[in-house]
Amino acid sequence: QKEVEQNSGPLSVPEGAIASLNCTYSDRGSQSFFWYRQYSGKSPELIMFIYSNGDKEDGRFTAQLNKASQYVSLLIRDSQPSDSATYLCAEHDSWGKLQFGAGTQVVVTP
Amino acid sequence: EAQVTQNPRYLITVTGKKLTVTCSQNMNHEYMSWYRQDPGLGLRQIYYSMNVEVTDKGDVPEGYKVSRKEKRNFPLILESPSPNQTSLYFCASSPKVPRQGALEKLFFGSGTQLSVL
Numbered sequence: 001q002k003e004v005e006q007n008s009g010p011l012s013v014p015e016g017a018i019a020s021l022n023c024t025y026s027d028r029g030s031q032s033f034f035w036y037r038q039y040s041g042k043s044p045e046l047i048m049f050i051y052s053n054g055d056k057e058d059g060r061f062t063a064q065l066n067k068a069s070q071y072v073s074l075l076i077r078d079s080q081p082s083d084s085a086t087y088l089c090a091e092h093d094s095w096g097k098l099q100f101g102a103g104t105q106v107v108v109t110p
Numbered sequence: 111e112a113q114v115t116q117n118p119r120y121l122i123t124v125t126g127k128k129l130t131v132t133c134s135q136n137m138n139h140e141y142m143s144w145y146r147q148d149p150g151l152g153l154r155q156i157y158y159s160m161n162v163e164v165t166d167k168g169d170v171p172e173g174y175k176v177s178r179k180e181k182r183n184f185p186l187i188l189e190s191p192s193p194n195q196t197s198l199y200f201c202a203s204s205p206k207v208p209r210q211g212a213l214e215k216l217f218f219g220s221g222t223q224l225s226v227l
Binding site for chain 2: 008041042043044045046049088090097098099100101102103
């Protein structure tokens, strides 16, 4: 049984600071990872995807993948109150199955 | 407007009364999938379909049925709902089968909040 694990939080971050979210996975064959953001009562929306070791940056977001250690992380720079949401890590396999972590709640405080 | 449409948005029913939650996408996507979301458990995949007439079980398929008779529609059927199926349900679609190394974005519907009494 593949597992994707995240700390549930809440992760409290001062406005303007860096939020750091982590996700670990158990399937060594996993290749692609996604970060979704979900506001309360809304559907998830894709923030970033990563499939190669290393860092990938998109605006204020940076995803980091370390396959040897089996973790993927998301950094949010210059955190804003609008970043307050639950962040879901997800792993896709080649057969169409999708595994989500339970999500990390982020609260950005003014 | 490209979208995934789920209906109904809210549904309250009683144990044992068959129900169907509809899902339709207008983007000609091959891949469609259903998830349920429960507090503390995140999103869990119920069923997915890689194309018309092709469906497969996700992690929590018990008590659910699906069909994919045409590309745009992927209804979720609860033949005999039970209280433990009270949850928030999401349908999603993708232009291709999500695949390792492939960069596919899932388009989510707005969700269906189901309560089974």
